[in-house]
Amino acid sequence: MPYARTTDDTALYYEVHGEGEHTLLLLAGQSNSHHWWDCARPDFDAVFRTIVLDYRGIGRSDKPDTNSYSTRGFAADVLAVLDHLGAGRVHVYGTSMGGRVAQWLAADHPERVGRLVLGCTSPGAPHGVERDDEVRRALAQPDAKAARRALLELMYTPDWLATHPGPYNTIGERGTPGHVLRRHRKASADHDSWAALPAITAPTLVVHGTDDRFNPTANAPLLAERIPDARMELIEGARHAYFEEFRAVASPLVLDFLTT
Incomplete structure (x- = not known):
């Protein structure tokens, strides 16, 4: 199996797909493996060599x-994978926590990021907009089935859930140890890139669903205004997993940005 080693000798699983001239790194959400991208990734494989990976603690x-475990640390891990593959300057598309990791990668290593896409993400709690108490209570309820249903309804619209019974690759990697889940939650909760965002030099596209309550849509303009010359696109009616349910809109939008 393909693995890269980090500076602390952690083995990270990765996959490479596509045969394009340029490379696109796809970064998944919190506590999710590379399977997060299984639906949308083929849209990019046709144009790019794509790289997906499992964060430390996740999957393989x-x-x-x-x-x-921290979003900045995950960015350093990602850099180890890129170095292992001999990938110099790459485009980066990160969604949810992957967007937080992508922010650090672009800010700390501007020479390695060509174009940057930040999807359904946030600059972090100190300056960002957090989910409301109703959402927090729904996700924290003791009934596991009800909490799972609440999460699905934050990711997808009712129409999508009614016609797509799963499996769902965006609600966490099954079998993840408890210590990893706790550390991933803390890494995401502790994220604060606000001071670093103005240092991002990569052309940046910020994408968000208009109906995202899991990571509120109000974070999109905060990022777009904070990152120099960033562009923002909102996808009408989309929730957190816009890149999957609204793939027919989102993938062409991102591809056009990355290839022009």
């Missing part, structure tokens, strides 16, 4: 129970 990657 090592699962250390250490204080090594």
Whole structure:
């Protein structure tokens, strides 16, 4: 299996698809594996060499129970994968927590990022807009089935759920150890890139669904205004998993940005 080693010798699983001249790195959401991109990735494989990976703790990657989990640390891990593959300058498309990781990659290593797409993401709690208490209560309820249903309804519209029974690759990787889930939640909750965002030099597209309550839509203009010359596109009616349910709109939008 293909693995890269980080500076602390953590093994990270990755996959490479497509045969394009340029490389696109796809970064998944919190506690999710590379399967997060299974639906949309083929749209990009036709144009790019795509890289997907499992964060530390997730999927086939090592699962250390250490204080090594942070969005900035995940960006350093991503850089180890790119170095292992000999990938120099790449385009980066990160969604949800993957967008937070992508922010650090672009800010800390501008020479490695060609174009940047930030989907359904946030600059972090200190300056961003957090989900409301109703959403928090729905996700924290003790009935596991009800909490799962609440999460699905935050990701997808009722019409989509009625016609797509699953499996769903965007609601967390099954079998993930408890210590990893806790550390991923903390990494995402502690994210604060606000001071670094003006240092991003890559042409940037910010994409968000208009009906996203999981990561409120109000974060999109905050990012677009904070990152120099960033452009914002809102997808009408979309919830958090816009890139899957609204793939017919989102993929062409992103491809056009990445190829022009």
